[in-house]
Amino acid sequence: MAADPAAHRAPVDLPLPADLPLPVDLLLPAARGHVAAGEPVVAGERSAPARAALFLLAAAVLAGSLAAAVRIGTADVGWAGLARVLGARLGLDVTPPPPLVDSLVWDLRLPRVLMAALVGASLAVCGAVLQAVTRNALADPYLLGVSSGASAGAVTVVVLGVGASALGVTGGALAGALLAFGLLLLLLRRTGLDSTRIVLTGVVVGQLFTALTSLVLMASADADTTRAVTHWLLGSMAPARWDTVAACAVVTPLGLLVAWLCSNALDGLAFGTDTAASLGIGVRRTRLLLLVVTAVLTAVAVATVGAIGFVGLIVPHGVRFLVGPSHRVLLPYAALAGAVFLVWTDAVARVAFAPREIPVGVITALLGVPLFLLVLRRRGEL
Amino acid sequence: MRITAEGLSWSVAGTPVVRGVSLDIAPGETVGLLGPNGSGKSSLLRCLAGLRTPDAGTVRYDGACVRDWSARRIARHVAFAEQDAGADSDLRVADVVGLGRTPFRDRWRGPDATDRAVVAAALERVGLTALAGRSWKALSGGERQRAHLARALAQQPYALLLDEPTNHLDVRHQLELMELLTDTGQTVLVALHDLSLAARYCDRLLLLHHGRLVAAGPPAAVLTRERLAEVFEVDADLATDALGRPAVTYRGPLGGSPPRHAALTAFTPRLIHHSTPHEGTP
Incomplete structure (x- = not known):
C-alpha cells in the first residue's frame, strides 16, 4: 500500500463553513466560517426545486407535442378517436375504434412520432457531445462519417440488391454505418484521439463513403431507384415501424445516459488534454467511449430514417444559449429540445404539401436555418 | 507532500526533452523552476504531474511511485495549471x-x-x-x-504544480499570486520566467538547461552571473536587495545579435523612405 500523503499534511486549506460535513483531516478548523454552506456560489442562481420544475415543464411540452403530432395528419381522427385507439390497445373498456383509424394511428402515426422523438433526442445529444469532444462548434453527428457509411450501405442494398433479403435497407445502412466507424477507429487507433485528428479523419472517411454512394447510384441505378434512395438520403420518418422504434427505444436512452454520465468530463475537455487529465479525467478513454456511443446512436437513427440534417448542429447551440454550456444541464435539455423539434418538423413534413410528403430533412433545414441565425444574432456572433 | 524524481527522462518523436533529472522537493517548500524557452520546464512539470509517462526514471509522491496510479488518484494529490488553457469555453x-x-x-x-x-x-x-x-x-x-x-x-491538493502562472498578470497580481502560493503551506513547484520574482518568493530554485538540471539550491546560490551567461545567454549583474534576495539587472543579450543602437541606425533610413506622403501612410 502506498503511503497516504494525508498522514503527513493537510491539503490546501480554504476558509470553509464550520457546519460543513467534511472529513476531519480535509480542513484546518481554524479557517472555517467564511462561507455559509448551501448558499449558491453565483448570486441569483435557481434553487434545486426550481430547476427540477423547469425540467418537468420541458418534459410536459414534449408529452404535449407527442400527443398533438399523433393527431395531426391528412386524415383527422380527433382527440376522441385518438383516445379510443389508445384505450382499446391498452386493454381499457372503451368502444373499439374503426379498424382503419386504429391501423392509421397505431401502426403508422404513433411509431412515426415516437421515432421522431427518439431520433431527435439522439441527434441533438450526439451533436452536443461531438461539439465538446472535437472542440469544434461546427461538429454534428455526421462528422464521424457514420451517415455516409449508412448511405453507402443502403444504396448497395437497394441498387445492387446485395443482401437485400437478409438485411433490407435498414440492415444495409446499419452495416455501412458500422463499417465506416470501424474504418475511422482503425485510422485513429494509434493516436491520442485529439480534436483535429478526429475531425479530419471523420471528414476523410465520410468523403470516401459519399463517393462510393455516388458511384453506385451513377453506375447502376435507374430513375425510380434513384428517387427512392434520394428520399432516404434526405431523411424521412416514413419507414418508422414498431420494430425499429423498439430498437431505438432500447439503444437511445442507454446511450443518452452514458453521455450524461460523462458530462463533467465533457466540461473539462474544453480546457485541453492536459488540464482535463490533471482533473482526473481519463481523457483518451473518455473520448473513445463517447465516440463509440455517438457513433452507435447515430448509426441506429440513420439506419432507419436516413441522415436528417441540421438537428444535431442547431439544437445544441440553441439549447446552450438557453440553459448554458454546462453539460450536466445541457444534455437533458438538448434531448428534450431535439425530440420536440423533430416531432414538429415531421408533422409539418407530413401535412404541409399533403398528400405529397416532403422528406423531413428538408424541413429541418428550412426551419433550422432561420432559427440558427436568430440564435447567432442574439448571441452577438453574427 | 514530498515529490521526488529519479533519473527522469522524456522525449517527443525521438528528441530528448527531459534528460535524467533527479530532484527532491520537501513538504511545504516553494520551489521555482527556471530555464530558457525549450529547456524542458513544461515537460518536466507534466511528468511530475503524471500527465506524461517518462521514458525512464520514476516520480514518487511521499515515496510512492505514481507510474501505475489512475488519473483520478493523482488528481486527488496534486493540482496542475497550465498557461492559456481553454480560451474557447463559455462556462461560468x-x-x-x-x-x-x-x-x-x-x-x-x-x-x-x-x-x-x-x-x-x-x-x-x-x-x-x-x-x-x-x-x-x-x-x-x-x-x-x-x-x-x-x-x-478547489482540488484541495497536497502539492501545486504550476506552469508560468504569472503570465498575463500585472505586477500587483503577480506579487499577490506568489504570496498566495507560499501561504498555502503546501508543496509548490512553479515554472517562472521572471528571475527576480522567483528569487524573491521561492525557497529554492531549480535551473534547467537543454533538459538537464544544471543547478539546484537557494536563490543566491543558483543565480550567478556565470550561470545566467551560460544558460540564458544574458549579461546580467546580481546584487542583494533590501530583503536579502538576489536582484537581477540585465545589461543585454550575450553574443550573436548586434547592440541595439546599431540595429536602429541600420533600420532608420528605410522607415523614412516608406513614410513619404506620396505613399499615403499616416
Whole structure:
C-alpha cells in the first residue's frame, strides 16, 4: 500500500463553513466560517426545486407535442378517436375504434412520432457531445462519417440488391454505418484521439463513403431507384415501424445516459488534454467511449430514417444559449429540445404539401436555418 | 507532500526533452523552476504531474511511485495549471472552478454543499468572488490565470504544480499570486520566467538547461552571473536587495545579435523612405 500523503499534511486549506460535513483531516478548523454552506456560489442562481420544475415543464411540452403530432395528419381522427385507439390497445373498456383509424394511428402515426422523438433526442445529444469532444462548434453527428457509411450501405442494398433479403435497407445502412466507424477507429487507433485528428479523419472517411454512394447510384441505378434512395438520403420518418422504434427505444436512452454520465468530463475537455487529465479525467478513454456511443446512436437513427440534417448542429447551440454550456444541464435539455423539434418538423413534413410528403430533412433545414441565425444574432456572433 | 524524481527522462518523436533529472522537493517548500524557452520546464512539470509517462526514471509522491496510479488518484494529490488553457469555453467562472472538484465527485450526482463551499472559498482566495457568474470568454488573461489557480485550489491538493502562472498578470497580481502560493503551506513547484520574482518568493530554485538540471539550491546560490551567461545567454549583474534576495539587472543579450543602437541606425533610413506622403501612410 502506498503511503497516504494525508498522514503527513493537510491539503490546501480554504476558509470553509464550520457546519460543513467534511472529513476531519480535509480542513484546518481554524479557517472555517467564511462561507455559509448551501448558499449558491453565483448570486441569483435557481434553487434545486426550481430547476427540477423547469425540467418537468420541458418534459410536459414534449408529452404535449407527442400527443398533438399523433393527431395531426391528412386524415383527422380527433382527440376522441385518438383516445379510443389508445384505450382499446391498452386493454381499457372503451368502444373499439374503426379498424382503419386504429391501423392509421397505431401502426403508422404513433411509431412515426415516437421515432421522431427518439431520433431527435439522439441527434441533438450526439451533436452536443461531438461539439465538446472535437472542440469544434461546427461538429454534428455526421462528422464521424457514420451517415455516409449508412448511405453507402443502403444504396448497395437497394441498387445492387446485395443482401437485400437478409438485411433490407435498414440492415444495409446499419452495416455501412458500422463499417465506416470501424474504418475511422482503425485510422485513429494509434493516436491520442485529439480534436483535429478526429475531425479530419471523420471528414476523410465520410468523403470516401459519399463517393462510393455516388458511384453506385451513377453506375447502376435507374430513375425510380434513384428517387427512392434520394428520399432516404434526405431523411424521412416514413419507414418508422414498431420494430425499429423498439430498437431505438432500447439503444437511445442507454446511450443518452452514458453521455450524461460523462458530462463533467465533457466540461473539462474544453480546457485541453492536459488540464482535463490533471482533473482526473481519463481523457483518451473518455473520448473513445463517447465516440463509440455517438457513433452507435447515430448509426441506429440513420439506419432507419436516413441522415436528417441540421438537428444535431442547431439544437445544441440553441439549447446552450438557453440553459448554458454546462453539460450536466445541457444534455437533458438538448434531448428534450431535439425530440420536440423533430416531432414538429415531421408533422409539418407530413401535412404541409399533403398528400405529397416532403422528406423531413428538408424541413429541418428550412426551419433550422432561420432559427440558427436568430440564435447567432442574439448571441452577438453574427 | 514530498515529490521526488529519479533519473527522469522524456522525449517527443525521438528528441530528448527531459534528460535524467533527479530532484527532491520537501513538504511545504516553494520551489521555482527556471530555464530558457525549450529547456524542458513544461515537460518536466507534466511528468511530475503524471500527465506524461517518462521514458525512464520514476516520480514518487511521499515515496510512492505514481507510474501505475489512475488519473483520478493523482488528481486527488496534486493540482496542475497550465498557461492559456481553454480560451474557447463559455462556462461560468464558478463552473470552471467547480471542475476542480471532479476527482472527488461520482458521476451520478451534481455538486453538493461541500463542492459549492469549496468553490466559493477558492474564488474568495483569489479575489474573483464578484466574477463567479461571469462567462469564461468575458475574462481577461489575468482573471483567467487567477481562475485557474482557484480551480487548482478547489482540488484541495497536497502539492501545486504550476506552469508560468504569472503570465498575463500585472505586477500587483503577480506579487499577490506568489504570496498566495507560499501561504498555502503546501508543496509548490512553479515554472517562472521572471528571475527576480522567483528569487524573491521561492525557497529554492531549480535551473534547467537543454533538459538537464544544471543547478539546484537557494536563490543566491543558483543565480550567478556565470550561470545566467551560460544558460540564458544574458549579461546580467546580481546584487542583494533590501530583503536579502538576489536582484537581477540585465545589461543585454550575450553574443550573436548586434547592440541595439546599431540595429536602429541600420533600420532608420528605410522607415523614412516608406513614410513619404506620396505613399499615403499616416
